[in-house]
Amino acid sequence: MRFLTVSDEVVPAIYSLSIKDRFPEIQTVLGCGDLPPYYLEFIVTMLGVSCFYVRGNHDKVEYSESGEVLDAPRGCISLEGRCVYHEGLLLAGLGGSLRYNRDSGAQYTESEMLRRVWLLTPRLLLNRLRYGRYLDILLTHAPPLGIHNGPDFPHRGFRALLLFMERFAPRYLIHGHIHRSYGFSAVTETHYRHTTVLNTAGYRLLTVDALAQEHATSTDREAS
Numbered sequence: 184m185r186f187l188t189v190s191d192e193v194v195p196a197i198y199s200l201s202i203k204d205r206f207p208e209i210q211t212v213l214g215c216g217d218l219p220p221y222y223l224e225f226i227v228t229m230l231g232v233s234c235f236y237v238r239g240n241h242d243k244v245e246y247s248e249s250g251e252v253l254d255a256p257r258g259c260i261s262l263e264g265r266c267v268y269h270e271g272l273l274l275a276g277l278g279g280s281l282r283y284n285r286d287s288g289a290q291y292t293e294s295e296m297l298r299r300v301w302l303l304t305p306r307l308l309l310n311r312l313r314y315g316r317y318l319d320i321l322l323t324h325a326p327p328l329g330i331h332n333g334p335d336f337p338h339r340g341f342r343a344l345l346l347f348m349e350r351f352a353p354r355y356l357i358h359g360h361i362h363r364s365y366g367f368s369a370v371t372e373t374h375y376r377h378t379t380v381l382n383t384a385g386y387r388l389l390t391v392d393a394l395a396q397e398h399a400t401s402t403d404r405e406a407s
C-alpha cells in the first residue's frame with residue numbers, strides 16, 4: 184500500500200493541479216491534523232483515493248457559501264478513537280495535542296489521552312484474535328513523549344503514546360505537530376521498540392506491505 188501522509192502545512196507541490204502527475208502511485212492518504220478541510224478534500228478529489236485523518240490542535244474551520252460551518256473534510260474518514268481494517272492494514276487514530284491552554288479544539292491532558300488509549304483497547308484485542316496483531320499504523324497529531332518533541336510544552340509528546348507502543352506494538356506511529364520549518368527536531372524517523380515513529384509535518388511518501396491475514400492466533404488453533 185502506497186501512502187501519502189500530510190499534516191500541518193499546505194504544500195504547494197500537493198495543492199497543485201499536477202498532483203496526479205507528481206504522485207501517480209498513491210493509493211491512500213493519511214492526514215495527521217492542523218490542516219484546513221479544503222486541502223484534504225482537494226487531495227482526495229484529485230487522486231481519487233481514500234483518506235483517513237485525525238484532528239490537530241489548530242484544525243481550521245471553513246464556511247460554505249450558505250454560511251454552514253465546515254469543520255471536517257468531506258469525503259474523508261475520521262479515525263479519531265477508532266480502528267478500521269483497510270485493504271489488509273489495521274489503522275487507528277488518536278489526534279490532538281497536550282492541553283496547554285483553555286482554547287477549544289483537540290487538546291487533551293495526559294490522563295485524558297490515556298483514557299482514549301484504553302477505550303481503543305477492546306478493538307485492539309479483537310484485532311489480535313482475528314488478524315494475529317493489534318495494529319499496523321497509529322495516526323496521531325502529537326508525537327510520543329521524548330520523540331521528535333519540540334522545546335516548549337505545547338510541542339511535548341504524550342507518555343500515553345509510549346505506553347501504546349509498548350503494549351500494542353504498531354508497525355508505524357505517524358504524527359505531525361512538529362513543524363520542521365520552525366527549526367524543531369530535524370530528526371523525523373525514530374525506532375522505538377517494534378514501532379517506526381515518523382514525523383509527517385509537510386508530507387511524506389510511505390509504502391507499507393499488507394500482512395497475510397491470520398484468522399486465529401496459535402493459542403486459538405491449539406485450543407480448537
Ligand SMILES: [Zn+2]
Nearest residue numbers: 217239240360
Ligand atoms: Zn499542532
